[in-house]
Amino acid sequence: MIVRNLKQxxxxxxxxxxPDGNWDxxxxxxxxxxMGFSFHITTIYAGADFDMHYQNHLESVYCISGEGEVQSREDGQVHAIAPGTLYVxxxxxRHTLRAKSEMKMACVFNPPLHGTEVHNAEGAYELEAAPIQQG
Structure with a gap:
């Protein structure tokens, strides 16, 4: 069994x-x-507006708090994000994420992240990154 506390x-x-100051x-x-997937609690900072394109991963995102929108860069469709909203x-x-207020999101990635990934120039995570060193 794995048990972890967010603060810990x-x-x-x-x-x-x-590095761009949009999220943690x-x-x-x-x-x-x-487990075959990774699970993250992500904060998107108020006013963030940035493009992403996860070429190597699939992601589901559930909004816990805050408000914003996600826009498809394929067809331009905009979807409101508020607590209780899931987008997959x-x-x-290819998408653009905009935060009207600080948003807390629960995110699942497949394949799982290693730990230290940040977005590359195309807004994607690389498949290989350094694992987090414990201790």
């Missing part, structure tokens, strides 16, 4: 802050945990 996970180096993500479950990037969707 952050204190153990599992909290990653984006506490990686609660990673590839090394052997099931086709490696």
């Amino acid at each position: 996970a952050a204190d153990e180096g599992r909290k990653i802050v984006s 993500s506490t990686r609660m479950l990673l590839q090394d945990d052997g 990037l099931d086709k490696h969707d």
